[in-house]
Amino acid sequence: MSAKSNVVILGFMGTGKSAVGTRLADQVGKTFVDMDAVIEARAGKSISRIFAENGEPHFRALERALVQELAQGADQVIAAGGGVVLDPRNLDDFRRTSVLICLKASPQKILERVAAQTHRPLLEKGDKARQILHLLESRRPRYDAIEHCIDTTDLSVDEVVARAAEIAMNP
Numbered sequence: 001m002s003a004k005s006n007v008v009i010l011g012f013m014g015t016g017k018s019a020v021g022t023r024l025a026d027q028v029g030k031t032f033v034d035m036d037a038v039i040e041a042r043a044g045k046s047i048s049r050i051f052a053e054n055g056e057p058h059f060r061a062l063e064r065a066l067v068q069e070l071a072q073g074a075d076q077v078i079a080a081g082g083g084v085v086l087d088p089r090n091l092d093d094f095r096r097t098s099v100l101i102c103l104k105a106s107p108q109k110i111l112e113r114v115a116a117q118t119h120r121p122l123l124e125k126g127d128k129a130r131q132i133l134h135l136l137e138s139r140r141p142r143y144d145a146i147e148h149c150i151d152t153t154d155l156s157v158d159e160v161v162a163r164a165a166e167i168a169m170n171p
């Protein structure tokens with residue numbers, strides 16, 4: 001087994017991590033894990049309810065514990081939550097066993113993709129476009145520091161999957 005048999009898909013909300021991760025996992029024959037879905041299933045409630053009832057720090061602690069657990073596993077394609085980059089220990093842990101790929105998209109494209117959705121508490125605090133610009137700006141250095149990035153703005157999901165598969169094979 002290679003030391004880095006996992007692939008972790010990172011990136012801002014609405015960059016297509018789950019859609020790309022599912023198909024990539026099929027293509028490369030690894031197990032798909034969606035971090036937000038695991039957190040929701042274990043907590044027995046939605047991310048929005050976790051934020052509302054327990055607060056963001058509690059959500060980040062659940063996320064941190066899950067990173068530590070998944071980083072010990074093998075042969076997974078992991079769609080990380082957009083905020084996993086906020087704690088540098090998360091990337092350090094994943095890097096030991098995983099190839100890291102960051103998906104990017106323009107703020108306009110992100111807005112188009114998330115406009116009709118209501119399940120992301122950080123984008124429900126007022127004007128979505130402003131929230132996206134503000135969060136993207138504050139997180140940009142963290143996403144930019146990831147070794148492999150794909151700009152998905154003008155690509156189809158299949159095109160992104162093809163590029164991600166190439167990176168996963170030859171990191």
Ligand code: S3P
Nearest residue numbers: 012013036047081082083120121
């Ligand atoms: C978050 C992104 C969300 C989810 C939570 C917080 C973030 O995941 O983990 O709402 O801080 O960027 P997606 O990136 O899958 O939407």
